[in-house]
Amino acid sequence: MMSGELRVRLFAGLREEAGWQERSLAHQSGMTAAAVWTLLNLGGTAPPATVRVAINHEFAALDTPLAHGDEVAFLPPISGG
Amino acid sequence: MQVDVDLLAAPFDPLQSLAAWQASRRVGRPCIGAAEAHFIGRVRPVAADGSPLEALEIEHYPGMTERRIAAISQALALDHGVAAVLVRHRVGRLKPDEPIVVVAVAADRRGPALRCCQEVLESLKHEAPFWKREWVNGCGHWVAANTPL
Numbered sequence: 001m002m003s004g005e006l007r008v009r010l011f012a013g014l015r016e017e018a019g020w021q022e023r024s025l026a027h028q029s030g031m032t033a034a035a036v037w038t039l040l041n042l043g044g045t046a047p048p049a050t051v052r053v054a055i056n057h058e059f060a061a062l063d064t065p066l067a068h069g070d071e072v073a074f075l076p077p078i079s080g081g
Numbered sequence: 082m083q084v085d086v087d088l089l090a091a092p093f094d095p096l097q098s099l100a101a102w103q104a105s106r107r108v109g110r111p112c113i114g115a116a117e118a119h120f121i122g123r124v125r126p127v128a129a130d131g132s133p134l135e136a137l138e139i140e141h142y143p144g145m146t147e148r149r150i151a152a153i154s155q156a157l158a159l160d161h162g163v164a165a166v167l168v169r170h171r172v173g174r175l176k177p178d179e180p181i182v183v184v185a186v187a188a189d190r191r192g193p194a195l196r197c198c199q200e201v202l203e204s205l206k207h208e209a210p211f212w213k214r215e216w217v218n219g220c221g222h223w224v225a226a227n228t229p230l
Binding site: 057 | 122139140141142144145148170181182202203205206207208209210211212213214223224225226227
């Protein structure tokens, strides 16, 4: 992945609905996870309320600005333990 | 304070995990924590709709899942003032009755040990990225939410 790119990851049901698990995307100034969701046509204008976002392995808000090289993940409802 | 977290891709024996954890706390000093609380979770034989379960698949987010469990364990260990926390959690495909998770806490007294053990378990069920898929008659269905407490 080039330094000016974002890595986008999907898991579980989201991955299967989209048909892919990982993509690279050119980073643009001011880009947020919400914008990534829309750009990649992941469904509607924003993720469902049950979907959580992680940036570089930490939970984050949808409107957090992204930086070059960030890894953004969209996480469907968690069910561990 | 000791936090020991690991994700396991193959079946494991929870009692061996507990024995190894107890032994690790006795090396070169008196055992830390006179009170221990243990939780072992296993795969149920039936799916959410009551059908006989063939298998349970557990997916995780490598890197983030381990980091979240360690952070949860450290924060709760500090909150409750406990001496040690152990977490072992399976990933991959599991058969009914196989162990999924072990949480153990050692503390000076039973109250903090029991409370911390329950809170670590509940936190990891909701705050560590795991996803379960139930397999019934060759079809897989993602589990939408945790079972009730």
